[in-house]
Amino acid sequence: MKQYLELLKYVSENGIKRDDRTKTGTISVFGTQTRYDLKNGFPLVTTKKIYWKGIVHELLWFIAGDTNIKYLVDNKVNIWNEWPYETFKKSSSYNGETLEQFIEKIQLDDAFAAKFGELGPVYGKQWRNFDGVDQFMELLNQIKTNPNSRRLILSAWNPKEIPKMALPPCHTLFQFYVQNDYLNLQLYQRSGDLFLGVPFNIASYSLLLELVAKECNLKAGEFIHAIGDAHIYLNHLEQVKLQLTRTPHKLPQVKINNFKSIFEVKASDVELIDYEHDPLIKGLVSV
Structure with missing residues (x-):
């Protein structure tokens, strides 16, 4: 290299x-x-x-x-964790959870992961569905x-x-x-x-x-x-x-x-x- x-x-x-x-x-x-x-x-x-x-x-x-970190978290890949955590901290559901506690909730609670594990329409969405185009x-x-x-x-x-x-x-x-x-x-x-x-x-x-x-x-x-x-x-x-x-x-x-x-x-x-x-x-x- x-x-x-x-x-x-x-x-x-x-x-x-x-x-x-x-x-x-x-x-x-x-x-x-x-x-x-x-x-x-x-x-x-x-x-x-x-x-x-x-x-x-x-x-x-x-x-x-995919655009939700749950797949990554379930496979112990933590490279995207900080971004949804920062979004979660700004929500009314945030009660002082640490990043580690946030990730534990992503792992254990599917409904929580569906709501707070989303990164929005990032790479995977654009690769497979760019305004309807795969x-x-x-x-x-x-x-x-x-x-x-x-x-x-x-x-x-x-x-x-x-x-x-x-x-x-x-x-x-x-x-x-x-x-x-x-x-x-x-x-x-x-x-x-x-x-x-x-x-x-x-x-x-x-x-x-x-x-x-x-x-x-x-x-x-x-x-x-x-x-x-x-x-x-x-x-x-x-x-x-x-x-x-x-x-x-x-x-x-x-x-x-x-x-x-x-x-x-x-x-x-x-x-x-x-x-x-x-x-x-x-x-x-x-x-």
Whole structure:
């Protein structure tokens, strides 16, 4: 993952200080592009441990069109918990519950989860029902039947529904490109938290590329990652310095077992092979 470390280094050395919505503050560069060739291995960051289980479950959650955190919470994936909790705290039902107590209620009370676990019409909704259009299904059909199309695009940015979302989509649009027997994928991400979020995003969309390629009888080629506001939060600068002292390990491989359809894949079917990594580096999420 030399490319990722080079991006991290570039922004840490050239980024300008900017205020942000979370009041944490960032150093930021506008407009970056990084390329990852999956023929050389699966691009999962090795200079710290990445939460692979969370990546797999979140992607399958998107593909299913789900927008409620209950599936994630039931599978011990807690990456989205803070956003519905902040919404819950503003409701008349809030009685001083901690985040941990809130998540316990999501697990144990289906009615509570249905009401307070909702994130609004975020990624899964837009992928599978963008104003009545199942973009994801249309995309798969087009790759299979019209592979030279320049319209193999899916957008998660729906201006009409953004006010209803707990968090407007950061990864806003992606496009596929068929090249002989290979399938390539480019993502445009409007905002990228380079230390915490971007390693997750790289792996998530690379896994999406693997799954869609398999669905369409193609091979996974390149993942190209374009970021608008590529930033490092000020409270992550020391962690970034530490990570930049580490040497990348050999990339792992990903294998999809028991594949019948992209819509039938379970998390247990996705196998990560030979993942060597340095220890976890913790950092606070800015909400």
